[in-house]
Amino acid sequence: MIDLIQLAVPVLLKGLWVTAALTFVSVLIGFNLGLGLALMRLSSNRFLSGFAKYYSNVFRGTPLLVQIFLFYYGLGQLSLIKDNAALWWVISDGARCAVLALALNTAAYTSEILRGGLMSVPVGLVEAAQACGMSRMLRFRRIEFPLAIRQALPAYGNELILVVKGTSLASTITVLEITGYAKRLMSQTFAIFEIFAIAGVLYLVINLLLIAVIRAIERFLMRHEASSGRKLVAPHPNRSTVVS
């Protein structure tokens, strides 16, 4: 048993960093894409909002595994991709390809979450900002975005955990992260439950850390309530239901 832990823990910890890196880069790209898509969806331009809607339906309606395989195995077949050095650089490597698929996938879910948040911003507040003479950019930066993100944060926390779990699919395209190493260790040592337990604990640790970060951001964004007890917007019913 001690031998097994000595063998498995360092290997799985190596995987932990890969999982964390995949998550971080995917979320970084995915959040910005998702914000763009949410704004497109809410714009009055029918082409933009239509594109955002179909994008989100397609990516939310197909399994992540299909998307990953389509990008990794499928796109390499197209000469359009093969002849473009930058695209080929992304597609040819398992980890980069996994990040691409994860980022595009989480962007679709993020856009829905942020759209909900943006739609919950009271019209009166936006009108007040307009009346004060704020430009569109300033209004978005100072009024709409902070209020929207506050509303959307609990749901976004759940989405982050889905991204962490989604990185496990990278193991199907040769990337060795926690699940990839765990599978290899399982078939080498036959200590199935022990390996699963260690890998599971690592995932739970990542998720708990993420939840703690989200909670801290939430507290920071809601600091006006804690200090004065006044409520600017009605509290969201799902505030406390971040996955534990």
Place this chain on the structure above:
Amino acid sequence: MEFGLWQVWEAGWVTAILRGASITILVGLVSMAAGLAIGIVCGLIKWARIFPLSLLVDAYTSLVRGVPELLIIYLLFFSSVEFVTKVVTAFGYAGVAESGYAFVIAVIAIGAISGAYSTEVVRGALGAIPEGHIEAARALGLSGGRIFLRIIAPQMLRIAVPGINNVWQTTIKDTALVSVVGLQELMRISFIGANSTRHPFIFYLIAAVVYLVITLVSQAGFDGVERLLRPRTRK
């Protein structure tokens, strides 16, 4: 021709893909049924805070929802594969069991996952039922079973429909993961087709379209159910 659409049509892959899609739907439906059964029982336990059991349910839902689905599938598959092949070959059914076994593992894994999410949905729906309704039913002297059947269950179902829709969509997409243990569902068929014809793009594209059709059709179905269950307000 670069995409190999002709090969897909000519070599009879279309029927294989349709067969795979029906297996995907079958796994999805059976797992969802199992998941809902788990969800209703565990959701009630969590809602009523039945002490020692609720701890177990808490552990189950947070473990399953926090650990990747793929890892759970590997756990179930690797931990049982040796045992099962031994039993099965002892009885002389080595070939027959292969496909049935993967199906069983798939349903257990996906059922357990959708069960954990259903539990949360059921608990949320139960929590959304106004306390007064249950108190009123009690005041009228209805028995516990009748209160559940007449007051709690109908309201819970209606409130839970959007959540169950979400769980179903995730469940049908999660079935793609069991292709890693060799069940010949849509994803596995596409994988085999992609490898044997060397036209991965078209096969995975077809798989994506079929999944999209499944999710869009079921979305429309759930929208219909939701409309049907909407309480009629008296005019």
